[in-house]
Amino acid sequence: MLLEYLPLVLVLAVSLIFGIVATNASWLFGPRRPDPEKLSTYESGMTPVRTARQRFSVRFYMVAMLFIVFDIEVVFMYPWAVRFKDLGWFGFWEMLVFVGILMVGYGYIVKKGALEWD
Amino acid sequence: MELTDIIFYIFALVTIGSAMIVVFSRNLVYSAFSLMFTFLGVAGLYVLLLADFLAVTQLMIYVGGILVLMIFGVMLTHRVVNVEISSGAMRVIPATIVVGVFLGTLLLVLTRTKWMVMEGSPDVIGTTSMIGTALVTDYLLPFEVSGVVLLVAIVAAAFMARKR
Numbered sequence: 499m500l501l502e503y504l505p506l507v508l509v510l511a512v513s514l515i516f517g518i519v520a521t522n523a524s525w526l527f528g529p530r531r532p533d534p535e536k537l538s539t540y541e542s543g544m545t546p547v548r549t550a551r552q553r554f555s556v557r558f559y560m561v562a563m564l565f566i567v568f569d570i571e572v573v574f575m576y577p578w579a580v581r582f583k584d585l586g587w588f589g590f591w592e593m594l595v596f597v598g599i600l601m602v603g604y605g606y607i608v609k610k611g612a613l614e615w616d
Numbered sequence: 617m618e619l620t621d622i623i624f625y626i627f628a629l630v631t632i633g634s635a636m637i638v639v640f641s642r643n644l645v646y647s648a649f650s651l652m653f654t655f656l657g658v659a660g661l662y663v664l665l666l667a668d669f670l671a672v673t674q675l676m677i678y679v680g681g682i683l684v685l686m687i688f689g690v691m692l693t694h695r696v697v698n699v700e701i702s703s704g705a706m707r708v709i710p711a712t713i714v715v716g717v718f719l720g721t722l723l724l725v726l727t728r729t730k731w732m733v734m735e736g737s738p739d740v741i742g743t744t745s746m747i748g749t750a751l752v753t754d755y756l757l758p759f760e761v762s763g764v765v766l767l768v769a770i771v772a773a774a775f776m777a778r779k780r
Binding site: 503553554556558559560562563564565566567569570571572573574576577578579580581584585588589592593595596599600602603604606607610612 | 663669681689747748753756759760762764766767769771773774
């Protein structure tokens with residue numbers, strides 16, 4: 499039964515190896531002639547200003563919070579979608595009620611303007 | 617030792633090791649990122665328990681959602697590096713009692729539970745379709761109630777978002 503996870507293990511292993519090799523290869527093979535300009539933080543060719551660890555707007559948090567709710571909704575929908583044909587119309591209406599309840603929430607969000615950025 | 621055992625110990629090591637980094641790291645960003653490996657390890661343990669849907673859910677919700685939320689939360693905090701996380705209050709006796717009771721409960725559960733050990737490997741492959749069927753037949757009401765719970769969460773989030 500674990501054999502079915504072999505592709506997953508392969509992807510994990512390849513990504514892990516790639517990450518380690520890619521980050522260490524340049525350190526291993528690259529020439530090292532540092533100057534202050536090279537050692538400064540790379541910021542798309544611009545001179546970096548301020549620290550990167552600044553405080554972010556609370557709006558990111560709000561969007562992430564709403565994302566989780568709809569993420570959970572998808573988790574409920576997936577097993578239903580797998581058995582969609584067997585469950586027939588009863589399952590369809592069932593899911594429609596579920597989505598309908600959440601649509602009320604979505605309407606509330608839009609009305610409240612929680613998704614607006616300014 | 618079988619291959620399954622080795623895989624279990626690898627995942628257990630990843631989970632516990634990264635969980636310890638979460639707790640002991642002085643840098644909140646390191647803690648948050650280390651938590652990703654804790655979630656990943658737990659997902660691996662779910663796979664070993666044949667709960668494949670739960671494992672994917674774990675990755676989707678915890679790594680994809682809650683961890684992102686936590687990292688945003690960290691980015692909202694004023695100081696990230698070298699924060700004094702522990703509070704000044706040191707209450708040794710109440711802490712000992714609480715931890716002792718908790719440990720006792722856990723040990724009681726560990727020893728009293730009749731652990732079901734399955735011989736050989738079961739022929740059940742994939743729990744997703746079974747969960748799908750159960751969701752809209754036997755567990756119809758809890759399913760719809762969870763929809764209402766999510767609705768409450770949405771409304772609360774939207775309410776907080778606009779309450780400056």
